Amino acid sequence: MDLEIRPATPEDVPAIVDMLADDPLGARRESPGDLTPYLAALKRVTADPNQRLVVVVRDGHVVGTLQLTLIPGLSHRGATRSIIEAVRIHADERGSGLGTRLIEWAIDESRRQDCRLVQLTSDNTRTDAHRFYERLGFTASHVGFKLKL
Amino acid sequence: MDLEIRPATPEDVPAIVDMLADDPLGARRESPGDLTPYLAALKRVTADPNQRLVVVVRDGHVVGTLQLTLIPGLSHRGATRSIIEAVRIHADERGSGLGTRLIEWAIDESRRQDCRLVQLTSDNTRTDAHRFYERLGFTASHVGFKLKL
Numbered sequence: 001m002d003l004e005i006r007p008a009t010p011e012d013v014p015a016i017v018d019m020l021a022d023d024p025l026g027a028r029r030e031s032p033g034d035l036t037p038y039l040a041a042l043k044r045v046t047a048d049p050n051q052r053l054v055v056v057v058r059d060g061h062v063v064g065t066l067q068l069t070l071i072p073g074l075s076h077r078g079a080t081r082s083i084i085e086a087v088r089i090h091a092d093e094r095g096s097g098l099g100t101r102l103i104e105w106a107i108d109e110s111r112r113q114d115c116r117l118v119q120l121t122s123d124n125t126r127t128d129a130h131r132f133y134e135r136l137g138f139t140a141s142h143v144g145f146k147l148k149l
Numbered sequence: 150m151d152l153e154i155r156p157a158t159p160e161d162v163p164a165i166v167d168m169l170a171d172d173p174l175g176a177r178r179e180s181p182g183d184l185t186p187y188l189a190a191l192k193r194v195t196a197d198p199n200q201r202l203v204v205v206v207r208d209g210h211v212v213g214t215l216q217l218t219l220i221p222g223l224s225h226r227g228a229t230r231s232i233i234e235a236v237r238i239h240a241d242e243r244g245s246g247l248g249t250r251l252i253e254w255a256i257d258e259s260r261r262q263d264c265r266l267v268q269l270t271s272d273n274t275r276t277d278a279h280r281f282y283e284r285l286g287f288t289a290s291h292v293g294f295k296l297k298l
Binding site (some may be wrong): 013016017020026028029030031037039040041042044045048050051053059067069071072073074075076077078079080083085086097107110111115116117118119120121123124130133134136137138139140142143144145146147148149 | 157162166175179189234264266292296
């Protein structure tokens, strides 16, 4: 596979938002018709050196995205951990191994940044995703709590 | 209760590490006898404007700690979310309502920073903590996956 994984730019935002919206959960909460809040958010992400918002590009097309956040902290003897959020693969590309490549990139980048733990949460309803993460070596050791404000 | 919640300083590190270690899970992974890695980690935390590592002080004693991380992102229409990590209450103070005060501080601070979501993960074995977070309005909607590096 001839894939490039690189930082997201403003030109990638329409493709990223389309992927965020093309999802049973995302369809209810995204607004692909108005990109203004997404472009403002990309500025906040890009300004933070502990964020890595990346896209996967194949043949000039954005076919996947992921956000990795580095979180320094005191626990685990002062370990930095990373958190994976907003993993999306274009509908036409699912099952092609692209998700694995993207998560492996996130794990490799976490190692390069001396993280000792990679973590993520996945909605209880995404059972396919749960099997996917377990195959990649993750352990379902925690309950993920959310509070909407 | 006459409590102060304020940013952690290097002088607070011994008390924070004692609380991290005084825990069934923390006892196996912390080293209170050597504070060097914790002091280095505090520098990384303090240098990152999206981190809030706080302590709760009562009568001059550190009796609790919590880390709040702000994560800008594109999903949920460009929402910033916050993540709560490393919540610890001194053994002598548990059941006193201090944990509630600390989480409420984190929720209030998340609102002040325009977050639309507060999230956290809790080890599957910490069932008392799960009830505590549900009482505070959190929903156990996700599975939390971890990968040690």
